[in-house]
Amino acid sequence: MIINGFVPKKPFALKGFLTTGALSLLLFFSYTTFGQSAEAEKNFAVCKACHTIGGGKLVGPDLKGVTEKYDEEWLIKFIQNSTQLIESGDAQAIKVFEEFNKIPMPPNALSDEQVKDLLLYIANDGKVSGSAETAVVETEAVEDVNESAEQLLAELKRDDARNMQTTFVVLLILLLISVFDLVVIRLIKAKWIHIIIILISVVVMGEILFVEAAALGRQQYYQPEQPVWFSHKVHAGQNKIDCKYCHFTADKSMHAGIPPVQVCLNCHNQVREGKITGTEEIAKIHQAVADNKPIEWIKVHNLPDHVYFNHAQHVNAGKVDCNDCHGEVEKMDEIIQVEDLSMGWCVECHRTTEVQFASNKFYEQYLSTHEKLKNGELDKVTVQTMGGDECQKCHY
Numbered sequence: 001m002i003i004n005g006f007v008p009k010k011p012f013a014l015k016g017f018l019t020t021g022a023l024s025l026l027l028f029f030s031y032t033t034f035g036q037s038a039e040a041e042k043n044f045a046v047c048k049a050c051h052t053i054g055g056g057k058l059v060g061p062d063l064k065g066v067t068e069k070y071d072e073e074w075l076i077k078f079i080q081n082s083t084q085l086i087e088s089g090d091a092q093a094i095k096v097f098e099e100f101n102k103i104p105m106p107p108n109a110l111s112d113e114q115v116k117d118l119l120l121y122i123a124n125d126g127k128v129s130g131s132a133e134t135a136v137v138e139t140e141a142v143e144d145v146n147e148s149a150e151q152l153l154a155e156l157k158r159d160d161a162r163n164m165q166t167t168f169v170v171l172l173i174l175l176l177i178s179v180f181d182l183v184v185i186r187l188i189k190a191k192w193i194h195i196i197i198i199l200i201s202v203v204v205m206g207e208i209l210f211v212e213a214a215a216l217g218r219q220q221y222y223q224p225e226q227p228v229w230f231s232h233k234v235h236a237g238q239n240k241i242d243c244k245y246c247h248f249t250a251d252k253s254m255h256a257g258i259p260p261v262q263v264c265l266n267c268h269n270q271v272r273e274g275k276i277t278g279t280e281e282i283a284k285i286h287q288a289v290a291d292n293k294p295i296e297w298i299k300v301h302n303l304p305d306h307v308y309f310n311h312a313q314h315v316n317a318g319k320v321d322c323n324d325c326h327g328e329v330e331k332m333d334e335i336i337q338v339e340d341l342s343m344g345w346c347v348e349c350h351r352t353t354e355v356q357f358a359s360n361k362f363y364e365q366y367l368s369t370h371e372k373l374k375n376g377e378l379d380k381v382t383v384q385t386m387g388g389d390e391c392q393k394c395h396y
Contacts (some may be wrong), residue, residue, distance in 0.1 A: 040121035043114060046240040050267065053126045059102055063122050076115045081107040102267050106245040107189040168208045174276075175201040215340070217304040223336040224298040228284045229277055237330035243322045250316040250322075258297045261288050300335045301326065308394050317362040318355070318383070346394070350383035 030112070045065070054064035071077075075087050078093055082105040085093040097104070104375050110118070175198055181187055182194040244250050249257035264285045273279045288295050303309055314320040323329065327338035339345060357363050357373070366386060372378045378385065387393065 039114065041126070043110065043118050043240075044121055044126065046108065046238075048239070053122055055348050060103075060105070062221060064125065072116070072119065075119060076112055077293075078112060079108055079115050080117070083107065096150075099362055103269075108240070109242075147318045148245075164208050164211070168205055171201040171205050175205070215342075218340050219302060220286075220337055220340040222300060222302075223334055224299055224300065226334070227296055229281045229348040231276065231333045232329045232335060233331055233333050234274070234276065240330075243329070250311045252312055254310045254312065256311050258299075261285055261295060265289070301337055301341065303341060306395060308396065318358070319358065324349075347389055350388035353382060355386070 050060040051063050056062055074092060078096075082093060082097070084107075086097050086104075108115075178194045178197040178201070182191065182198075188194065235246075236243065242271065246263055247256040247257040248259070248263075249255060268282050268285055272282055274282060274382075285295070314325075323343070325339060327336075329335065355363070355370070363369075363381075363386075369378070369381060369385065373381065380386070
């Protein structure tokens with residue numbers, strides 16, 4: 001984030017020692033109380049990717065001691081959406097943008113109060129009180145446990161799928177041996193043993209075949225190894241980079257899009273070393289630029305060719321959150337497909353998810369549905385209400 005800290009822009013008038021002292025104490029306590037928020041420290045984790053407080057310039061400026069340059073109202077707007085402010089023609093925003101190599105700052109979904117709290121945290125040199133620091137540590141510990149549990153669950157389910165394949169092969173071998181012994185070798189005289197083995201094998205193998213046939217074309221728990229080790233947990237979780245900053249066509253196209261290396265270089269022109277991967281993985285980005293070759297990322301979430309799915313429609317009209325389909329991406333290092341993305345899963349969502357109907361301009365043309373809501377014929381609107389479970393919506 002390219003921001004500056006926050007301190008009062010104009011010094012208080014010196015009207016006497018007691019007055020100055022009293023105001024200074026009030027100012028001190030207001031900062032140390034409000035500016036030592038555990039939430040502010042958590043929000044500042046986003047800024048750490050590009051800024052320091054007293055540690056020197058990174059992608060953006062050092063935030064220490066620069067709060068006198070800008071007023072609070074401007075900073076709030078710039079932090080919340082710098083791109084919007086730049087596009088509006090704000091001279092100050094354009095100057096900052098050009099001063100720091102025209103590297104755009106991702107928008108931040110923070111309220112005015114959260115931004116004020118963040119600015120005060122910066123003005124207080126990034127320090128928190130003992131109680132707030134303890135709360136942060138405890139919260140992070142709980143989150144780490146939850147993340148570990150979710151990752152473990154996904155791995156267990158993936159292992160279960162692999163075990164089914166092994167079970168099928170073992171039962172098939174037992175079935176063939178039993179039939180061969182029953183018909184040809186006849187080492188085991190008791191035919192009922194053969195019959196039990198054959199029946200169990202046929203029933204279990206039949207169930208496995210049914211499950212696998214139903215999942216044909218699906219790849220739940222698919223987690224390919226990518227050409228560059230990229231952590232969504234670091235970028236989307238710790239740094240809180242908005243999904244659409246990298247997948248910038250998600251609200252404009254059928255496909256969310258894979259970010260080109262130029263997007264990576266917005267930050268990694270300056271950030272050359274990661275805390276987890278060191279310099280090796282980031283170097284692959286610069287090598288791709290030097291070779292004039294794109295990074296061949298492997299698509300994780302795939303649908304059968306006969307299925308029509310439009311990201312823009314779901315993101316814009318449906319207001320669907322990324323996590324609803326992709327899981328808690330901000331907690332994943334390597335992306336894994338957590339949902340099966342089956343037809344039943346999609347249809348169930350269309351039947352149960354309530355549409356933001358009244359407040360969404362996209363639905364203004366549905367006059368008859370609006371009328372039914374007014375006269376009480378409908379108490380809510382789902383995708384199914386508007387024909388979302390018709391075959392032609394996804395298959396045509």
